[in-house]
Amino acid sequence: MNDRLFIFDTTLRDGEQVPGCQLNTVEKIQVAKQLEALGVDVIEAGFPISSPGDFNSVVEISKAVTWPTICALTRAVEKDIDVAAESLQYAKHKRIHTGIGTSDYHIKYKFNSNREEIIERAIAAVKYAKKYVEDVEFYAEDAGRTENEYLARVVEAVIKAGATVVNIPDTTGYCLPDEYGRKIKYLMEHVNGIEKAVISTHCHNDLGMATANTVNGVLNGARQVEVTVNGIGERAGNTSLEEIAMIFKCHKTLGITTNINTTKIYPISKMVSSLMNMPVQPNKAIVGRNAFAHSSGIHQDGVLKNVQTYEIINPTDVGIDDNSIVLTARSGHAALKYRLEALGIKLESEKLDQVYQDFLKLADKKKEINDDDILVLAGADRAANHHIKIDYLQVTSGVGVRPVASLGLNIAGEHFEAAASGNGPVDAAITALKKIINRQMTLKEFTIQAISKGSDDLGKVHMQVEYNGHEYYGFGANTDIIAASVEAYIDCINKFKDKVL
Structure with missing residues (x-):
């Protein structure tokens, strides 16, 4: 056989x-x-x-x-x-x-x-x-x-x-x-x-x-x-x-072989996750964030003595580089290009320059940039041709203060502004957005997910909006979760079959 x-x-x-x-x-x-x-x-x-x-x-x-x-x-x-x-x-x-x-x-x-x-x-x-x-x-x-x-x-x-x-x-x-x-x-x-x-x-x-x-x-x-x-x-x-x-x-003893170059598994996993806006669960086998993490003291001791005590797969076999370059605000174009290519993304010089400028802005807000961050940055140009874009967003909120949001939108070159209060800062911002758009939309799903553990990391927001009998899905990513929420809602609206305003 x-x-x-x-x-x-x-x-x-x-x-x-x-x-x-x-x-x-x-x-x-x-x-x-x-x-x-x-x-x-x-x-x-x-x-x-x-x-x-x-x-x-x-x-x-x-x-x-x-x-x-x-x-x-x-x-x-x-x-x-x-x-x-x-x-x-x-x-x-x-x-x-x-x-x-x-x-x-x-x-x-x-x-x-x-x-x-x-x-x-x-x-x-x-x-x-x-x-x-x-x-x-x-x-x-x-x-x-x-x-x-x-x-x-x-x-x-x-x-x-x-x-x-x-x-x-x-x-x-x-x-x-x-x-x-x-x-x-x-x-x-x-x-x-x-x-x-x-x-x-x-x-x-x-x-x-x-x-x-x-x-x-x-x-x-x-x-x-x-x-x-x-x-x-x-x-x-x-x-x-x-x-x-x-x-x-x-399990080599089974004698079953494939043509898969396993060192390319992690890069394509990250690419698919990013393009489809579908995060990989941290404990997912092989490609999850925690697949090669050890928190138990007993496990850590064993791994330090001999990695095979608790690891049956060498991370490098699936394309995870233990010695990967750490990206910070001091990193240059070359380091960013290297990391993107390691994740399976090759950018032309002009596009790389644009992503690098966005990278520097994010790096000023964060101590360290992870793979998910730069994949989001590399895909950020997907919104470049959107019919609706954010000009500005300002939100006031706090204990004992009813949240108020002021929002400015650029819709096909025209500028619109609105302000609204809400039950929370996200609700206030989206209410302001609805005032400008003026469409009967129903929010069906709203999911917030932090990319990793730090308080300064990017947050991802996934939304589902129903409009005119159709459902639309949107995605936003930002270090400011309120801005990410508005971006996700706008992403839904940009997909409407009829143009707004």
Whole structure:
């Protein structure tokens, strides 16, 4: 059996389905190039039929990336497959990923169909995709809850129709690890012609078992894993790329190898977190802030005597430099450029100068600049072309004093001012903002997160606003949490389908 494990990354498709984490085409290309450098075998670039933006992203990623296979998702619908094939026209290596639900839940309630008809539709979709590309992957959606004997019939039929890869998704994250492993083993033992296709895992983390299920799938014969950077994805997320890569690197006796350059894991983790405005939890395996931190005295003593007493991974193996340059107000362009490039971001000279000036302003307020800070600074230009910008913000508040905010906005070159009081400084500032914008907006979600532990660090604010029947997500980052809150609200407004004022 081939012990080479193929890494199929779906950060730009399944991962991007997280509300508020959508990327534009330029940002997707940035991530795709980093995925190529990381060594992933397949990049699922999007679902082309879903929107013109997704279609264009698949086209442009196909042009930008050289050696990985570029994959486009479809339903078992001819029009979907036509559009996917068109979007892949520039890909050097192309794959169409088509499929249909196979569990009784999907067959009965989603399709109002029967098992035999589903097999016919599956075969037809694979044969139709095969007219466009040689490499066709079939997904049996909700395979985790599909009865094994029927699933084996579906898999055998699509392989006979020409599928080169068959994806066995635990779509709802329902399976237990042993159960999912037995499912893969059953297919390996009962499907005629299974050797003609690669069996793939695609596990979700609803019960916190995505990685365990994926590993069990591999140990029972799967040789492709579908993963995302930082484990992002719908609901509780997908199997984490970095966890799978490091599990098989650490457990060399299993004999499973990947093409992943693990030293590039941390930089792409930070890039995806920053571009998608989705912080990595501090205790996240491999890439979390505390992944290599030791606070217990007993642990510290052991690590000082021999690092292997409490660390099974060398931080440098995942791209974390123990001797990284510390950035302060005295650091120059070269130090900033070095740290940005270590995080996977290369800037032109003019853009670097702009970021450096913002860096100096922030460094005057902080004792030390961390990676999250400079990633926010490097991405700050995304707001440069916003329709609405802050001219000034002044807030008065204190014990026994009702907070009052004065706000000035630049809206498409015109200047507007307003003042308002509120239940707190943030409420006062946003009330002043609403006076200027004069739209019926409902704040649905408001989350404040400090990037790290210091009182002088950047704070991140995530917001969700409902307007005119649509929901919009915004993001702000500032050492002043009130300013960050207003920036996040304005970010929402700048995304409205109709321009304000």
